[in-house]
Amino acid sequence: MDNWSSYRHPALPLRDLGLACLGAGEQSGLLPSFAGRTLSSHGIVLVSEGSGHISVDGERFEVRAPAIMWLFPGVRHGYGPGPAGWKEHWLLFTGPTARAFEELGCYSRDSPLLQLDGSSERDLMEALGLFPALRAALSVGGHHSDLDASLICQRVLVEAGKQRNHGASGSPGDGEKLLARLHEMAHLPLSLPQVAASLNLTAPELRHAVQTATGMGPKELVIQLRMSRAQSLLADTDLPVQRVATLTGYDDPAYFSRLFTKKTGFPPSQFRRDHHRKSPH
Structure with missing residues (x-):
């Protein structure tokens, strides 16, 4: 891997309304350590080889690859490799969408360092494999490359965010x-409890497993899956709403309609009017 870094002044709409990639790079070897830095943006550093340290607000943590270090705006930090060096892959990002990633569980200010185990190391390669495309996007000027860099950056964050969950559960395959x-x-x-029993789990075990794998509880996940199924049935069939409710797990069509309206913002009848493709007569 050759050492490289590229910085970007992104398009203002991405910075102000979405998520903008401000820069990225990959370095390896005996890199200099530093301390006391404060960023105005978010950052992520993936350590794929070697060991070292990171300090956050005066607290020092030992780092051993594979590991992910999350950097937050306004938080004093520093990091660097040990005597044998390490291999790091980093990017900087900003914008209101960064808050959405945090609230959806991709990263947490309470966990600036994520140490990965052997089962997660392979999956980390998904994030690392995106850096050549990110490098290419940052090397070209223009709004289209700004968009490319933003999308690739978000993909890196999603893949890295999965490791936070997998690192807690141990086996990504079991969660899938x-x-x-x-x-x-x-x-x-x-x-x-009935769902848990059918999966040979207790309710707390199911709750923990689903939360770890998805970032949401099992009840919330089931509702999301049911609403998705209901939307497809309303858009693709002529089944009455009562039948749609039954097919998505609700015996009470009135309750289903209230819940559907709350989750989607539209009552079932309006959703059908907006999305149903009627056959021509």
């Missing part, structure tokens, strides 16, 4: 299997 089973069962009128 659990989510597949929940997707199959979401339309069944079962309580949380």
Whole structure:
């Protein structure tokens, strides 16, 4: 890997309304350490080889690859490799969408360092594999490359954010299997303990596993899956709303209609009018 870095003054709409990539780079070897820096933007540093340290607001943490370091605006920090050096991949980003990533669980100010285990190391390669495309986007001027860099940056954040969950659960594969089973069962009128029992789990175990894998609780996830199914049925079929409610796990069509309206912003009848494609007569 050759050492490189590229900085960007992005398009103002991305900075003010979305998420803008301000720069990125990859370095390896005996890099200089530093301390006491404060950024006005967010940052992420992926350490793929070696070991070192990071300090955040005066608290020092040891770092051993694979690891992810999250940097937050206004927070004093410093980091650097040990005597043998390390390999780091970093990017800087800003914009209101950064808050959405934080609230959706991609990263937390309470956890500036994420130490990964062997099961997560392979998945970290998904994020690292995006850096060549990010480098290419940052090397070209213009708004189109600003958009490319923004999208690639968000992809890196999503992949890195998954490691926060996988690092807690240990096995990403188990979480994927659990989510597949929940997707199959979401339309069944079962309580949380019943769903857990069918998966050979206790309710607390199910709650923890789903929260770890998705960043939301099992009840919230089931509602999301049911609403998605209901939207498809309303848009793609002529089934009455009462039947749609039943097929998505709700015996009470009035309750279904209230919940659908709350979650989507539209009552079922209006959603159907807006999205249903009627056959020509």
